Amino acid sequence: MSAIMEAVRLVKRYPTGGGMLHAVDEVDLAIQPGESVGLVGESGCGKSTLVRLLGRLIEPTDGAIVFEGQDIAPVPLRRFVHDTARGRIQVVFQDPTESLNPTLTVFETVADPIRRLGTAGDRNALAAQVRKAIALVGLPPEMETRLPHQLSGGQRARVGIARAIALRPSLLILDEPTSALDVSVQAVILRLLADLRSELGMSYLFVSHDLNVVRLLCSRIVVMYLGKVVEEGPTEALFRDPRHPYTRALLASIPNPARRGQTPWRLEGSASSPIDPSPTVCRFYGRCPRQEDACAKTMPALRAVGSDGVHRAACHFAEETSA
Amino acid sequence: MSAAAMTDSVPLLTVDDLVLDFRTRSGTVHVLDGISLTLERGEILGIVGESGSGKSVLAYAMMGLLDPAARVPRGGIRFAGRNMLTESERALAETRGREIAMIFQSPRTALNPIRRVGTQVQDVLLRHANVSKKEARTRAIEALARVRIPDPERRFDAYPFELSGGLCQRVMIAMAMACNPYLLIADEPTTGLDVTTQAVVMDLIRDQVRSANASVVLITHDLALAGEYCDRIAVIHAGHIVEIGSTEAMLDSPKHPYTARLIGATPGGHESIDDLASIPGSLPDLRRDLPPCRFIDRCDRKLDRCAVDPLPAVAIGADHLVRCWNPL
Numbered sequence: 038m039s040a041i042m043e044a045v046r047l048v049k050r051y052p053t054g055g056g057m058l059h060a061v062d063e064v065d066l067a068i069q070p071g072e073s074v075g076l077v078g079e080s081g082c083g084k085s086t087l088v089r090l091l092g093r094l095i096e097p098t099d100g101a102i103v104f105e106g107q108d109i110a111p112v113p114l115r116r117f118v119h120d121t122a123r124g125r126i127q128v129v130f131q132d133p134t135e136s137l138n139p140t141l142t143v144f145e146t147v148a149d150p151i152r153r154l155g156t157a158g159d160r161n162a163l164a165a166q167v168r169k170a171i172a173l174v175g176l177p178p179e180m181e182t183r184l185p186h187q188l189s190g191g192q193r194a195r196v197g198i199a200r201a202i203a204l205r206p207s208l209l210i211l212d213e214p215t216s217a218l219d220v221s222v223q224a225v226i227l228r229l230l231a232d233l234r235s236e237l238g239m240s241y242l243f244v245s246h247d248l249n250v251v252r253l254l255c256s257r258i259v260v261m262y263l264g265k266v267v268e269e270g271p272t273e274a275l276f277r278d279p280r281h282p283y284t285r286a287l288l289a290s291i292p293n294p295a296r297r298g299q300t301p302w303r304l305e306g307s308a309s310s311p312i313d314p315s316p317t318v319c320r321f322y323g324r325c326p327r328q329e330d331a332c333a334k335t336m337p338a339l340r341a342v343g344s345d346g347v348h349r350a351a352c353h354f355a356e357e358t359s360a
Numbered sequence: 361m362s363a364a365a366m367t368d369s370v371p372l373l374t375v376d377d378l379v380l381d382f383r384t385r386s387g388t389v390h391v392l393d394g395i396s397l398t399l400e401r402g403e404i405l406g407i408v409g410e411s412g413s414g415k416s417v418l419a420y421a422m423m424g425l426l427d428p429a430a431r432v433p434r435g436g437i438r439f440a441g442r443n444m445l446t447e448s449e450r451a452l453a454e455t456r457g458r459e460i461a462m463i464f465q466s467p468r469t470a471l472n473p474i475r476r477v478g479t480q481v482q483d484v485l486l487r488h489a490n491v492s493k494k495e496a497r498t499r500a501i502e503a504l505a506r507v508r509i510p511d512p513e514r515r516f517d518a519y520p521f522e523l524s525g526g527l528c529q530r531v532m533i534a535m536a537m538a539c540n541p542y543l544l545i546a547d548e549p550t551t552g553l554d555v556t557t558q559a560v561v562m563d564l565i566r567d568q569v570r571s572a573n574a575s576v577v578l579i580t581h582d583l584a585l586a587g588e589y590c591d592r593i594a595v596i597h598a599g600h601i602v603e604i605g606s607t608e609a610m611l612d613s614p615k616h617p618y619t620a621r622l623i624g625a626t627p628g629g630h631e632s633i634d635d636l637a638s639i640p641g642s643l644p645d646l647r648r649d650l651p652p653c654r655f656i657d658r659c660d661r662k663l664d665r666c667a668v669d670p671l672p673a674v675a676i677g678a679d680h681l682v683r684c685w686n687p688l
Contacts, residue, residue, distance in 0.1 A: 079554040189642060219410040219581060221639035224625040231633045246555055249584075249627035253636060290559035291628070294587025294611050300563050304556040306510065307524050 039106070040067035041240050042091060042126075042208050047100035047110075049086050056313035060086040062264035063100070065339070068208065073234060073241040075255030075272070077248060077287065081308065083264040084244050085212065091242065092128045092210050093117050105207065124154040124204035131213040133193035137185040144181040147171060147199045155204055170203040173236075175229060191222035195229070202233060209234075210242045215250065227254060248291050252276060257347075260284050263308050263320040266339055270348030280342045280350035282325050302326060319353070327354055370441075371398035372542055372575050373422065378435035380414075380421060380599075387647040391417050392599045393654075394671070395435070401542070404566065404576040406586030406607075408622070409596035412643050415579045418596070419545050421445070422577065423460055424452040440542060458488040461536035463565075465548040467528035471520040477531045478504065478516025481538055488539045503534040507564055526557035530564065537568050544569055547579045562589050583626045587611050592679070595619045598643045598654035600671070605680030615674075615682040617661050653684070661686045 049061040061083045068074050078084045089095045091102060093109060102110040109122055117123055127150075130136035137146060147167045155166065171181055174195040185193055194214065201209060211230070215223040231254060234241055245251050251258060251272070258275045260268040260283065268281040279285045286304035306324055314320060319332040331353050339351040380392040391414050399405050409415045420426070422437055424444040437444040440459060444452070456462075464470040472480055481500040485491055491499065497516075504512035507530040520528055529549060536544055546565060550558035566589055569576050580586050586593050587607055594604040595618060603616040614620040624637030641658035644650060653659070653666045663686050671683045 079556060191642075220583070220622065220625045221410060221642075223627075224636045224638040227627075227636060228633055228638065247627065248555070253627055253630060253633045286556055290555045292558075292582060292584040292588045293628070294584060294607065297588050297607065300567075303560045303563060305508070305560060307526070 040103070041070045041072075041105060042066075042068040042242075043101075043103040044087075044091060045101040045103065047087070047090060047102065048098045049083075049090055049095070050098045053312060058312050059264045059314055060311065061090060061097075062314075064261075064264075064266055066091075066259060066266065066269075068240050068242060070207070071234075071238055071240055072257065073243060073255045075251035075258040076242060076244045076261065077246065077251055077258060078261035079246075079308070081263075081311070082261045083311075084261050087261070088128070088210050088212050088242070088244055091208075092126055093123070094128070119154075121154075124150065125206050126208045126210065127201040127204065127206040128210045128212060129197050129201045129214045132217045133190065133197045134185065134217070136197060137193060139185050141184070142181065143171065143176070143183050143188075143196050143199075146185075146196055147203050150200060151203050166203060170199040173202060173233065174199040189222075190218055191225060194218060194222070194226050198226075198229070198233070202237065202239070205237060206239060208240045208242065210244075212244045213246065214243075216246070223250075230254065248287060260287065263311055263314065265320055265351065267321065267352070268350040269339070270350075271345075274343070274345070274348050278343075278348075280348070280355040281321075281352045282327055283321055284350075319351075321352075329353070372401050372403075372440060373397075373399040373577075374438045375418075375422070376436055376438070378418075378421070378437060379433050380417065380426075381431045381433065382427065382429045383431060384429060384647075389646045390599060390650060391430075391646060392421075393650075395599075395601055397594055397601060397604060399543070399575050399577065401575055402570070402573045403592065404569070404578060404590045406578045406580060406590035406593040407596055408580055408583050408586050408593055410581060410643060412598075413596045414599040415596050416547055419462075419547050419577060419579045422543075422545060423456055423462060454488075457484055457541075458539045459541050460543045460545065461539070461541040462545045462547065463529070463532045463536050463549050465551050467532045468520055468525060470532060471528055473520055476517050476519060477523065477528075478512075478518075481531065481535045484535050484538045499538070500534075503538045504531070506537070506568065507531075507534045509534070524557075525553050526561060529553065529557075529561050533561070533564055533568060537572065537574075540572050541574055543575050543577070545577045545579070548581070549578075550585070558585075565589075583611075583622050584628050595622065598650075599646060600654055600683060602655065602684065603680075603682045605676070605682075609677065609680045613688075615676055615680070615687040616655075616684050617659050617686075617688065618655050620688055621658075661688075 044064055044066040047061055047064045051058040076084050090097050096114055097110050101108045104122055144167055147170050151166055176195050215226050243255050255272055258272050259266055262283050268284045279288055289301040309323055317336055319337055322328050322332045337351045337353045339349050342348050342350050342355045375395050375397050378392055378395040382389040382391055407415045432445055478500050481503050482496045485496040485499050501512050501516055509515050509530050550561050578590055590607050593607050593610045594601045597618050603619045621639045625639055630636050644654055651667045652670050656662050656666050666685050674682050
């Protein structure tokens with residue numbers, strides 16, 4: 038099975054006054070058809086930049102983005118907005134309130150990408166396509182004339198999803214889609230997303246800071262730290278047996294009533310500077326509880342741990358399982 | 361220091377049958393209704409609810425901070441022997457910062473952007489601790505060190521924009537704890553922080569107040585977070601505390617249908633996405649005439665009497681109270 042989306046040594050650097058900021062640094066990532074991949078990491082680790090690169094919202098500095106067999110990285114942004122691939126990769130943004138045009142009705146919001154990228158059809162065909170998308174996300178038809186401010190948070194989230202699936206993308210990138218919602222609404226939206234994926238056969242790249250949410254929705258998890266992928270693997274393997282110390286810290290930080298009164302090892306301080314980081318020092322050096330001389334001499338590569346070959350970690354001591 | 365705060369027999373904080381309305385152009389909003397709770401010394405109480413449930417209004421009222429549009433037709437709040445709703449503004453200003461302190465949701469906005477963070481901690485000490493400027497500086501640096509800010513003497517001179525969100529929240533905690541308050545009110549203190557930073561900040565809040573034998577009211581929408589750090593939890597829905605009890609009792613055997621639904625809707629511990637329960641409906645419009653139970657439209661256990669009879673207060677155990685006619 039060939040991947041629907043594959044990033045190959047993908048790089049994004051930004052020039053700053055003090056040097057080059059390495060936002061995404063030689064990231065390899067493959068998403069299989071129908072797969073749901075979770076992307077986690079702290080703010081500033083480059084996950085949003087990676088999402089924008091894969092969605093072709095910004096230009097990569099280097100590397101390839103192979104989508105449905107075609108390298109879309111060299112296509113200039115100006116041309117990509119009219120590319121057929123544009124409609125096949127869609128993004129659902131973080132805050133539905135901020136990412137909807139306040140002057141467009143629900144109908145117009147959902148119709149917009151179809152008009153720009155869809156197959157030219159007459160008005161009736163367009164309306165039918167819009168209504169199908171609105172129905173798919175469970176919004177009642179009478180909502181189509183509403184403006185964003187007349188909708189609840191959950192309804193806005195649904196509109197953002199309807200807009201993204203209107204063109205029947207094969208890859209849906211979800212950037213913290215439920216972080217602005219109350220748990221009662223979040224549960225509904227998460228189940229909707231799970232249903233839509235099986236119904237429409239989409240692949241998901243799901244960015245979230247909530248590991249419990251990722252665990253429920255994704256079969257595989259990719260952990261980023263300071264521009265690098267530090268660990269990836271099947272969800273349950275990663276939760277059961279994390280191999281990178283950063284992943285361990287992440288998992289230990291999930292609020293858990295069963296741990297009341299305990300203080301497990303905590304990740305203190307903040308990440309080192311992403312500006313011109315040393316190519317020979319592990320990015321986690323300085324914050325890692327384990328750090329040894331080797332960590333300051335060679336940057337650990339992402340390599341298979343365990344026998345399955347799909348669980349990979351970038352740590353010199355990844356073979357040592359957690360206690 | 362008042363005598364009441366010193367004895368253990370009287371609760372540090374008592375909210376008694378508090379009713380609070382907002383008068384707005386579109387009518388009276390019934391924000392809080394019949395809120396009763398007590399907080400003992402050294403206790404960490406979580407107040408958990410959805411946005412719009414009234415949890416922040418309650419937290420502000422505990423500090424005697426009321427919106428000009430707010431009216432309190434009934435009930436009161438007593439903290440360390442004083443009535444927080446009738447006390448003069450001057451007396452309240454003495455209490456706040458010294459006996460009650462608050463940390464807010466977004467530390468970067470709560471801190472003054474154009475003053476050095478150490479100076480801001482020092483301000484609290486100069487205002488409340490009756491110390492010289494030199495001494496205030498020393499104590500401010502100590503306070504920064506206590507919240508484990510690396511290199512506190514250098515960080516004293518930093519501006520908020522130079523610090524990460526997590527460090528800013530530590531400065532807020534240092535400010536709040538500088539005068540050893542009896543009560544710390546933390547309003548969503550970790551929203552917007554990374555999960556790893558959240559854990560560090562919450563550990564810090566817990567350890568700081570434990571060592572000072574202070575109490576905490578933690579306002580949060582995250583039941584799991586409250587479950588990890590609180591001794592007791594109150595669940596608030598549309599201005600009612602629907603259930604209050606020890607953390608174990610609340611999480612292991614919730615009695616109010618809303619608490620049970622919240623637990624079911626909070627990701628974590630679910631085998632599959634299909635096990636994740638949703639809560640039907642939304643909070644009622646608090647401007648309307650409301651039925652005695654404000655959860656009635658979302659409830660699958662409602663009885664005829666729920667729409668008619670005033671909410672009961674059913675004691676389940678020594679320290680577990682549910683306001684429901686048909687508890688689980």
